[in-house]
Amino acid sequence: MKVNKELLKGSTVIMILTLLDRKEMYGYEMIKEIECQSEGVFSLKEGTLYPILHMLEAERWVEASWSEHEGRKRKYYTITDAGRGQLKEKKQEWNLFRGALERVIGEGHA
Amino acid sequence: MKELHSHPLVQRFLAEVCRYVRAKEQHSDIKAELVDHLADRIMDYTSRGIEKEESIALAIADMGAADVVGSGLHRVHRPLMDWSLAGILLLFMAMGIFAVYSAQAGWPQSGNGYDFVGKSVLFSVLGIGAITALWFCDYRKLKSYSHWLFAIALALMAVTAATGIEINGATRYLSIGSFQLDTAMIGMFLLLLALPGMPPARNVKQDIFGVAYRLLIPLALFHMCESMAVGAVYTAGFFIHLWLTRRTMKQFWIIIAGVFALIAFEGIRSSPYWLERLTSFMTLNDPQGADYYVIQTMETFRSAGWSGHGLGAFNERLPFHHSDSAFVYFIYCFGWGAGIGIAAMALLFIVKVIQLISKQRDDYGKLLLILLLTMLGVQFIIPILMVLGLAPYVGIAFPFLSYGNNQLLLHCVTVGLILTINKRRNMRTSLN
Structure with missing residues (x-):
């Protein structure tokens, strides 16, 4: 089963920031990682990752640097302190949302 | 592949x-x-x-x-236009024309029929034209001309010091046809515009020569043009640039200590009551001499009240009511509320530009923004402090509110630069 597009949109930023909180990564690596860890549930149109990454860079939540790889230029992203703060905030927001939703749809209590 | x-x-x-x-x-x-x-x-x-x-x-x-x-x-x-900053600018310009109108209404005989309001409108339009032209320029091209800008500024001030004309007690104007160039202000602007593109202080090989060329020679020229207040604004910009591009903390503090020792020594040697004049506003024990303007300004401010005395109200106490005293005269006419409003607008402007600075990622653009803000910010804050009796009466006029074609155009160019630097905030490339 695939997840609704709108639901995916809001969670992409939090997924990207979480990945980058672990290590420096480049775009394709993130796509593979998200696909793999979500067992194929989150498979976004790959090109749409880049507007999001560039937006994060403009907000200064991530920083980018280029390096050479097999004769190609590769753009690596790292999270900034501001990005970590943002991630923490978004995670809290998500937990609040998830808790409330679970209580309403009745799976939260055993 | x-x-x-x-x-x-x-x-x-x-x-x-x-x-x-x-x-x-x-x-x-x-x-x-x-x-x-x-x-x-x-x-x-x-x-x-x-x-x-x-x-x-x-x-x-x-x-x-x-x-x-x-x-x-x-x-x-996409290119970014900061509409709130542009809005504040337009509001300031409108207020400026209104303030000049009011000042002229109060002194119809001053200036012998010279049309201050018409000139203000004309230069506001020219200013908007300059901002529009700057919008389409790439500010990064400026960087390679920085050394030239700096040298031209020094030359301009040197010529003024030697051959300039005196207006209101300062030899800081250069006559070109019927137009008087305020070379102290223009020089200060060009110097601060040039600094961000010059080698950072950490790369200056000989600190002594660096400081001499970048600070002491300009200060000597400001002194010769009798515009040390403008020189003080430049000095603030110089030290901020030094701090931001310093090699070590030690370098920064040694230069500061050296410069201040030199200024104090030179000041005391050349005019014994130089320091006294600068600090006497705190004690106000010389109402006929050095403190005269401070006392007049504070008295005018006190008498304004919440309602003010109305458009074009007569006040014989104030010197330079349409230029250096424009802010306090505006308050005298329209009351304390108007003064608070103007001060709030100035603070809002400063806060907005600080936000833009924090979002800027290009190092050169960031330094430029910081020095442009220093220049405008000091000119906003000093007149506000002066009205409250917290700063000495120095020749720094409130931007936009005071009459002065040179300054109006310069301030417009400054805001135009801020807008065009911000425009490219997210357009820059990270790939070389």
């Missing part, structure tokens, strides 16, 4: 994406990043035994619609 760039399918996809991104500087970044992604994906497919041409087509299909990617990227990298 180097030939991937020139594959027709890939080329078409990249061109289609970039067609939506108006910031051309970004195109090579975007193409390089997407090609790297496609190459990885294609390798993934071919390693699973899919034929090369098909892999390329599949990888491009995985990317999604080119217009979605392209317009998404455009939204991030």
Whole structure:
């Protein structure tokens, strides 16, 4: 089963920031990682990752640097302190949302 | 995989994406990043035994619609117009024309029929023209001319010091036809515009020569033009630049200590009550001499009350009511509320520019923004403090509110530069 597009949109930023909180990564690596860890549930149109990454860079939540790889230029992203703060905030927001939703749809209590 | 760039399918996809991104500087970044992604994906497919041409087509299909990617990227990298800053500027300019109108109404005989209001309107229009022209320029081109700007500023002030004319007790004007160039202000502006593009203080080989050329010679020239207040604004900019590009803390503090020792020594040697004049506003024990203007200004401010004395109210106490005293005269006419409003607008302006500075990623752009803000910010704050009796009466007029064609145009150019630097905030490339 695939997840609704709108639901995916809001969670992409939090997924990207979480990945980058672990290590420096480049775009394709993130796509593979998200696909793999979500067992194929989150498979976004790959090109749409880049507007999001560039937006994060403009907000200064991530920083980018280029390096050479097999004769190609590769753009690596790292999270900034501001990005970590943002991630923490978004995670809290998500937990609040998830808790409330679970209580309403009745799976939260055993 | 180097030939991937020139594959027709890939080329078409990249061109289609970039067609939506108006910031051309970004195109090579975007193409390089997407090609790297496609190459990885294609390798993934071919390693699973899919034929090369098909892999390329599949990888491009995985990317999604080119217009979605392209317009998404455009939204991030589009030119930015800060409308709130532009709005504050327009409001200030309108207030300025109004203040000049009021000052002229109060003193119809002053200036012998000279049309202050008409001139203010004319120069406001010229200022907006300058801002529009700057909008279409790339500020980064300035960087390579920085040494020239600095030298031209020094030359301009040197010529003024030697041959300039005196207006209101300062030899800081250069006559060109019927127009008087305020070379102290223009010089200060050019020097601060040049500093960000000069080698950072950490790369200056001999600190002594660096400080002499960048600070002591300009200060000597400001002194000769009898505009030390303007020189003080430049000094603030110089030290901020030094701090931001310092080699070590030690370098910064040694230079500060050396410069202040030198200024104090020279000041006391040349005029014994120089320091007294600067600090006497705190005690106000000389109402006939050094403190005269401070006392008059504070008294005018006190008598304004909440309601003010109305448009064009007469006040014989104030010197230079349409220039250096414009802010307090505005309050005298329209009351304390108007003064608070203007001060709030100035603070809002400063806060807005600080926000833009914190978002700027280009080092040169950031330094420029900081020095431009220093220049305007000091000129906003000193007159406000002066009215409250917290700063000495020095020749610094409130930007936009006071009459002065040179200054109006300069301040417009300053705001125009801030807007055009911010425009490119997200347009810059990170790929070299």
